[in-house]
Each structure stands twice: as structure tokens, then as C-alpha cells.
Amino acid sequence: MKSAELCPRFESGMELLSKRWTGLIIFRLLEGSQRFSELESSLPISGRLLSERLKELEAAGIATRTVYPDTPVRIEYELTEKGHALRPVITSIREWAEKWITPDEPAPTKQ
Amino acid sequence: MKSAELCPRFESGMELLSKRWTGLIIFRLLEGSQRFSELESSLPISGRLLSERLKELEAAGIATRTVYPDTPVRIEYELTEKGHALRPVITSIREWAEKWITPDEPAPTKQ
DNA sequence: TATATGAGGTTACGAAAAGTAACAAGTGTA
DNA sequence: TACACTTGTTACTTTTCGTAACCTCATATA
Numbered sequence A, B: 001m002k003s004a005e006l007c008p009r010f011e012s013g014m015e016l017l018s019k020r021w022t023g024l025i026i027f028r029l030l031e032g033s034q035r036f037s038e039l040e041s042s043l044p045i046s047g048r049l050l051s052e053r054l055k056e057l058e059a060a061g062i063a064t065r066t067v068y069p070d071t072p073v074r075i076e077y078e079l080t081e082k083g084h085a086l087r088p089v090i091t092s093i094r095e096w097a098e099k100w101i102t103p104d105e106p107a108p109t110k111q
Numbered sequence C: 001t002a003t004a005t006g007a008g009g010t011t012a013c014g015a016a017a018a019g020t021a022a023c024a025a026g027t028g029t030a
Numbered sequence D: 001t002a003c004a005c006t007t008g009t010t011a012c013t014t015t016t017c018g019t020a021a022c023c024t025c026a027t028a029t030a
Helices: A008-017 A022-030 A036-042 A047-059 A087-100 B008-017 B022-029 B036-042 B047-059 B087-100
Strands: A063-068 A074-079 B063-068 B074-079
Touching: A008 A022, A008 B022, A008 B087, A022 A036, A022 A047, A022 A074, A022 A087, A022 B008, A036 A047, A036 A074, A047 A063, A087 B008, A087 B087, B008 B022, B022 B036, B022 B047, B022 B074, B022 B087, B036 B047, B036 B074, B047 B063
Parallel strands: none
Antiparallel strands: A063 A074, B063 B074
């Protein structure tokens, strides 16, 4: 397994987006800020992984975490400018999927 | 973990693209048909996974596998129309990465 | 005949990541 | 005190990944 160079930035970006769930979380956050529980209930992802992914997105500068000391505490996740810049990516995936994925297509990668 | 509906086609497409290496393989194939060994040596992926991913791409109708009975045998992988339709996706990821990933950024998801 | 070489994989197995469920911290309410 | 609500975390099982060794088929060489 060699590490030949394509564009290292592209590779880095692709690695980010190609982690499971990351794309769907960003899709949700593009609709506006979301609470932890909103994301958890609107995506087929467990709390453990959601927590992990949100930390990664924060670390990558794509999302922010804001604590509102209501009762009970309310925490909102929101995209940064870098995160919002991913809208064209998500849009192009959605357009491709709408054209090329048939509605009854079986899950693509299970065998 | 509930499976709430966003667009099931988007979800399906995202699942495909968010498998590790799939994006980079498609990136390579967008440059033209490639042999197994070319892909293997130009990407940091092992033969085992490359074989697995190529089968998945074939099953999803994104790539084709053609055998040329030279000696030794030569096998070329090539994108289908559905595969070529992913060019805007790859392009938008590359554009985002070029603008927002700093060259010295550490690998995004390792902790 | 025996063996070597090259392409394109497959198998076996340990390591890492994902999935599941139960539990914990902080705060306020009955 | 007991309970509830949100946002996580811990412990444990299952699936996927990474590495290296091996296999198949066809020709080439000793």
C-alpha cells in the first residue's frame, strides 16, 4: 500500500467526507443549527457515533458547539463558514443521486 | 438509532460515496480507464480493499470491468455513464478542499 | 520436466472502527 | 428525597480494514 500523491488537499477533504455519517450530518446542519437530540432522532446514527463525529467536525473547523444554559441545558450545533461552503458538494451529490439512484435500489454496499 | 427519512436516494448515494477509498478510486477513473495494478500503485489502498471496492462499484453500475486476453492478462476498469456523472461531485469536493483545507492540515479525523 | 515470472486477485488473521445498550453528570421540579 | 430531561460516556459485541502470504492462469526459461 503506497501513498502516491494525488492532490493532498483533495485527499484530506475526501477523507473527511468519506467518514460514515459525516455527509448526512452536514446535510442536516445546512438546514440550520440543530440540537444533539434533533440530529440523533433525524439520522440513523447512534449517540456514541454522533458525539464522535460532532467532535471531529468541530476539530476540523466545520461546525461549532454552543451551550445555552436553559433548563435543561440546550446545545446547538451550527456550521461555520467552512461548513457552509460544503453546500455545493452536498447539492451535487443530491442531484446525482436523484438522477441515478433508482428509488428501489437495494442498499449499495451490502453483500 | 432511528431511521428517519431524509431523501432515501440521497442517503443511498451518500452511503456509496462515504465508503472509504470509493471517492479516490472514482477520481482516478475519471482520468480514464485504469488497470488494477495502476489503481493499486497510485492510491494508498491495499489489493484486498481495492478488489472489494471495484466489485461494489461494478455492482452499483458505476464502473465496468473488461478483460483483454493479452499475456499476461490485462484488465481495465472504466466508468459507466452513471460513473462519469459523478464528475461534478468530485469537482466540487476538490474546489472546496483547495479553498478550505490548509496544505499542512493534519489528517482530519485521527485523534 | 521443473521452475520462474507477471497480472490479478483471494485467504487468513489481528487491529481498528462501528453498533448497542446501560449508565452518569448537571440542573431543575414534585 | 426522588425524579426527569438533555447530553453525553462506558462497556461490550459485531463488522470492516490493513497486512502479508498464498493461488491461478498463461507464457518463458533452465
